[in-house]
Amino acid sequence: MKSPQRFALAGLTALALLGAGCSSSGSPSSSGGTDWSTVTAASAGGGMAKLVAAAKKEGTLNVIALPPTWANYGNIIKAFTKKYGITVVSQNPTGSSQDEVNAVKSENGTSKAPDVLDVGMAVALVSTSLFAPYKVSTWNAIPATQKDPGGLWTQDYGGYMSVGYNSAKFGTITSMSQLLGPKFKNAVSLNGNPTAANAALNGVMMANLAAGGTADSIATGVDFFHKLKQAGNFVPVQATNATIKAGTTPIVINWDYLNTASVVGQGANWKVFVPSNAVLGGYYAQAVNKTAPHPAAARLWEEFLYAQGAGDGQNLWLQGGARPVEMTAMTSNSTLDKPAAAALPPVSGTPVFLSPKQATDAATYLAAHWAQAIK
Amino acid sequence: MAVAATTAAGARPSVRAGRRPSAAWVGTVPFLGYVGVFLLLPTAIVIWNAIRNPVAGGLELSNLKLLFDSAERSYFTGSLELSAGSSVIAAVLGAVLAYAVASGNPDGIVRRLYLSGSGVLAQFGGVTLAFAFLATIGPTSGVLFHAGWYYNFPWGIGLIYAYFQIPLMVLVFLPAIDGLKVQWREACENLGGSTWDYWRHVGAPLLAPAFLGATLLLFANALSAYATIQAWENQISYTVPQQIYIAISSEVGLASNAADVLALGMVVMVAIIMIGYFLLQRRAARWLR
Amino acid sequence: MAALTSVGETPLAGHGRRQGGMQAGRRRRLNLFRYLTFTLFGLFFLLPLLATLRFSLEGKKLGTWSGAAWGQIASYPGLLSAIEITLEVAVITCAVVLLLLVPTMIWIRLKVPGISRLFEFLCLLPLTIPAIVLVVGLAPIYNKIEHYTVSALALFWVYVILALPYAYRALAAGLGAIDVTTLSEAARSLGASWFTVMFRVIAPNMWQAILNALLLTSALVLGEFTIASILNYTNILQVTLFDISRSTTNAGVLFSTSLAALLFAFALLLILSYVGRRRRGRG
Numbered sequence: 001m002k003s004p005q006r007f008a009l010a011g012l013t014a015l016a017l018l019g020a021g022c023s024s025s026g027s028p029s030s031s032g033g034t035d036w037s038t039v040t041a042a043s044a045g046g047g048m049a050k051l052v053a054a055a056k057k058e059g060t061l062n063v064i065a066l067p068p069t070w071a072n073y074g075n076i077i078k079a080f081t082k083k084y085g086i087t088v089v090s091q092n093p094t095g096s097s098q099d100e101v102n103a104v105k106s107e108n109g110t111s112k113a114p115d116v117l118d119v120g121m122a123v124a125l126v127s128t129s130l131f132a133p134y135k136v137s138t139w140n141a142i143p144a145t146q147k148d149p150g151g152l153w154t155q156d157y158g159g160y161m162s163v164g165y166n167s168a169k170f171g172t173i174t175s176m177s178q179l180l181g182p183k184f185k186n187a188v189s190l191n192g193n194p195t196a197a198n199a200a201l202n203g204v205m206m207a208n209l210a211a212g213g214t215a216d217s218i219a220t221g222v223d224f225f226h227k228l229k230q231a232g233n234f235v236p237v238q239a240t241n242a243t244i245k246a247g248t249t250p251i252v253i254n255w256d257y258l259n260t261a262s263v264v265g266q267g268a269n270w271k272v273f274v275p276s277n278a279v280l281g282g283y284y285a286q287a288v289n290k291t292a293p294h295p296a297a298a299r300l301w302e303e304f305l306y307a308q309g310a311g312d313g314q315n316l317w318l319q320g321g322a323r324p325v326e327m328t329a330m331t332s333n334s335t336l337d338k339p340a341a342a343a344l345p346p347v348s349g350t351p352v353f354l355s356p357k358q359a360t361d362a363a364t365y366l367a368a369h370w371a372q373a374i375k
Numbered sequence: 376m377a378v379a380a381t382t383a384a385g386a387r388p389s390v391r392a393g394r395r396p397s398a399a400w401v402g403t404v405p406f407l408g409y410v411g412v413f414l415l416l417p418t419a420i421v422i423w424n425a426i427r428n429p430v431a432g433g434l435e436l437s438n439l440k441l442l443f444d445s446a447e448r449s450y451f452t453g454s455l456e457l458s459a460g461s462s463v464i465a466a467v468l469g470a471v472l473a474y475a476v477a478s479g480n481p482d483g484i485v486r487r488l489y490l491s492g493s494g495v496l497a498q499f500g501g502v503t504l505a506f507a508f509l510a511t512i513g514p515t516s517g518v519l520f521h522a523g524w525y526y527n528f529p530w531g532i533g534l535i536y537a538y539f540q541i542p543l544m545v546l547v548f549l550p551a552i553d554g555l556k557v558q559w560r561e562a563c564e565n566l567g568g569s570t571w572d573y574w575r576h577v578g579a580p581l582l583a584p585a586f587l588g589a590t591l592l593l594f595a596n597a598l599s600a601y602a603t604i605q606a607w608e609n610q611i612s613y614t615v616p617q618q619i620y621i622a623i624s625s626e627v628g629l630a631s632n633a634a635d636v637l638a639l640g641m642v643v644m645v646a647i648i649m650i651g652y653f654l655l656q657r658r659a660a661r662w663l664r
Numbered sequence: 665m666a667a668l669t670s671v672g673e674t675p676l677a678g679h680g681r682r683q684g685g686m687q688a689g690r691r692r693r694l695n696l697f698r699y700l701t702f703t704l705f706g707l708f709f710l711l712p713l714l715a716t717l718r719f720s721l722e723g724k725k726l727g728t729w730s731g732a733a734w735g736q737i738a739s740y741p742g743l744l745s746a747i748e749i750t751l752e753v754a755v756i757t758c759a760v761v762l763l764l765l766v767p768t769m770i771w772i773r774l775k776v777p778g779i780s781r782l783f784e785f786l787c788l789l790p791l792t793i794p795a796i797v798l799v800v801g802l803a804p805i806y807n808k809i810e811h812y813t814v815s816a817l818a819l820f821w822v823y824v825i826l827a828l829p830y831a832y833r834a835l836a837a838g839l840g841a842i843d844v845t846t847l848s849e850a851a852r853s854l855g856a857s858w859f860t861v862m863f864r865v866i867a868p869n870m871w872q873a874i875l876n877a878l879l880l881t882s883a884l885v886l887g888e889f890t891i892a893s894i895l896n897y898t899n900i901l902q903v904t905l906f907d908i909s910r911s912t913t914n915a916g917v918l919f920s921t922s923l924a925a926l927l928f929a930f931a932l933l934l935i936l937s938y939v940g941r942r943r944r945g946r947g
Binding site for chain 2: 694697698701702705708709711712713715716718719764765767768771772775776779783785786788789790791792793794795796797798799800801802804805821822824825828833837879880883884886887889890894902905906909915918919922925926929930933934936937938
């Protein structure tokens with residue numbers, strides 16, 4: 001019968017098409033040199049020059065969940081490519097930290113797997129089995145509480161939870177309780193779903209602290225949003241630059257580096273404030289994929305991010321409105337970009353950072369109560 | 376008769392009646408294999424992950440307890456509410472529209488426009504539909520003032536769902552209306568029946584199975600819809616697909632195989648609906664062939 | 665089917681009115697109903713599309729006009745390549761859908777009609793298994809595929825499955841309208857091979873249904889988001905549009921691209937409906 005043969009032909013054609021569109025499989029081997037996937041510091045691998053050479057040879061770096069406007073990542077990627085000539089493939093820019101970890105698992109063994117991760121602390125702490133230990137050259141400039149002693153993860157940048165708003169429409173806002181007022185109908189939005197997104201969870205926690213709650217229980221915060229919804233002031237639409245421009249989400253609760261006027265695409269009318277009684281901070285963390293397809297490029301990326309030069313990662317993050325983890329050290333040795341530092345939103349009051357237990361408890365409470373409160 | 380005389384190169388010798396089934400099955404193997412790998416296997420993987428014990432390696436049916444948590448139950452009822460509401464309304468409206476289309480000139484421009492439009496809009500969901508509605512109701516759109524009502528669940532979102540449900544209804548139900556033979560209408564009139572009599576005794580019973588089947592299809596379609604509601608408002612999770620996505624990608628969440636368990640629940644729910652659809656389709660086919 | 669023009673509402677029959685008068689009255693009522701329906705539904709469907717059009721012509725400041733967003737379809741970084749790749753995936757998906765379904769459907773109709781129920785069930789199954797569920801189970805399978813290629817073209821494997829229900833319905837309608845048994849037996853008795861029967865005798869007789877299936881498949885691929893996004897294929901059209909929506913202030917390009925895709929698909933379907941008409945005479 002001819003038809004089964006036709007099917008075979010079709011199948012072969014399909015496979016050939018697959019092969020035609022393909023790139024190399026598996027991870028490239030470093031020919032005759034160091035196996036960078038086990039190197040824990042640049043010095044152990046033969047020094048920065050060797051690292052740069054090996055990374056250039058690999059030629060590609062896979063990153064994931066790095067939106068271009070998030071803490072200036074767009075420019076960071078461009079600067080890295082310009083400096084070393086390595087192509088950066090950016091996967092799933094709108095992904096969450098969990099998406100990054102999922103990708104590491106589901107793309108394991110392919111040339112597409114992410115080489116490096118930038119994840120929230122909650123996800124970092126439970127995913128250490130996927131990370132490779134690596135200590136950057138500037139390891140000692142990073143405070144001890146902000147890195148894993150073995151180098152599995154290292155905090156990179158952070159900010160404070162803030163409220164960004166259109167001051168032309170609302171005047172000046174100085175406290176969270178004002179948002180419950182009648183002139184804020186259909187105005188207030190979060191960055192995502194608090195039962196899923198780190199930024200949104202911290203937004204609710206900030207409201208919690210501002211309303212008098214403690215970091216140990218987020219119930220007051222959920223109650224605040226319940227009141228907000230009852231008053232008709234809560235908008236469940238994901239706030240983006242476009243929705244802010246269109247006026248659909250004129251007030252956004254988000255990290256301060258995501259709420260700066262330039263990032264949001266607004267002009268002088270866009271103001272940002274951090275409640276003085278609710279200074280909630282949060283840092284993200286870098287990690288290297290243990291089974292990275294481009295191990296040398298991954299480590300070079302880390303070196304770049306933690307370098308203190310004028311066009312390197314730390315200052316580029318600062319220019320994006322985030323606080324780089326080496327900020328204290330860089331202030332001492334005067335490598336900090338002073339104008340950028342001065343442009344950071346002013347913060348008064350004692351910052352609060354959630355401990356892992358507090359974050360988990362908050363997540364549990366939200367999972368059980370958020371949907372009901374917000375209906 | 377002449378089947379034996381084939382010139383197919385490399386063909387088997389002439390197939391006798393007794394051997395026919397085994398030879399004929401070969402033709403369906405590629406299809407079955409393809410569907411097996413890319414449809415049945417993933418579904419099986421999901422179901423297996425939902426009920427297994429990742430540590431000890433055996434069956435662990437207590438995983439399914441998650442489905443009965445009050446939070447999870449609310450997602451299922453939310454899904455059912457939204458899907459039932461949007462599909463019933465879309466089915467009725469779509470049937471009316473389908474009738475309007477069918478009762479016109481079969482070669483006319485109107486029928487073509489509406490059929491082509493339906494073919495396109497039935498797929499127009501997700502991200503682009505959410506944007507279109509944001510454009511329609513935003514405060515600066517000038518079209519409709521900023522209607523917070525659209526975020527209302529389930530009717531606000533149901534209206535957005537109707538945007539692709541109604542075209543789907545038209546596509547699915549139109550052949551049934553086309554199948555109503557004009558002779559039946561004329562016969563009814565000859566016997567002295569009015570329009571109402573026609574619809575009550577002839578039209579409605581004939582169309583009922585097809586209508587119900589189409590409604591069920593819309594229902595299953597709405598249950599599965601994910602991209603639209605996710606792109607529209609994502610700060611609250613109302614439906615099971617949204618919750619499955621959260622279970623996969625939550626950076627603050629907890630349960631490890633929640634996604635698979637919820638997926639299993641969805642599969643069961645939808646399977647029940649589709650069995651009903653098939654039974655109804657058989658009824659409909661009998662009348663209209 | 666042409667006679668359906670006369671179907672419609674009617675005043676009570678047999679009340680001493682002439683046949684012509686009854687027809688006229690009925691038709692008037694029917695036409696009124698049709699115009700009303702088409703107007704209302706037309707407004708409902710057009711409104712968001714018009715709003716999209718208006719936003720696609722939005723300038724940098726609210727209230728100004730600019731055609732820039734339409735030009736950006738070609739110039740926005742990553743968008744054109746996403747459109748290209750998605751179209752390529754659509755083409756491959758269409759080809760595989762046809763190669764998979766047409767011979768199988770003809771085969772089943774001729775040789776194994778007993779499993780046509782099972783076949784129909786399998787074809788309609790993807791409508792009921794949500795993409796979000798499917799993609800959860802697909803991850804390990806795509807891991808194997810990604811060992812060979814990381815190109816987004818590999819999405820065709822699963823898109824064929826998603827397209828099955830729509831393609832099946834279109835092809836089944838076409839197949840049902842022709843007498844497959846007679847045609848195939850006639851061809852076979854003249855000495856044709858099965859290949860000839862399928863591709864040179866039967867398929868040409870259902871080419872309209874085939875085109876319909878192709879268009880529905882393409883529309884599906886162009887609109888697919890969930891699976892591409894969760895499998896991390898960033899360069900698929902809808903995923904690119906979604907990423908753009910999260911990162912840009914001027915969302916004009918989103919609206920212009922969506923509208924362009926819609927109009928493109930609509931135009932194709934409309935043309936198809938006209939091309940089909942001329943063939944009607946062949947019966």
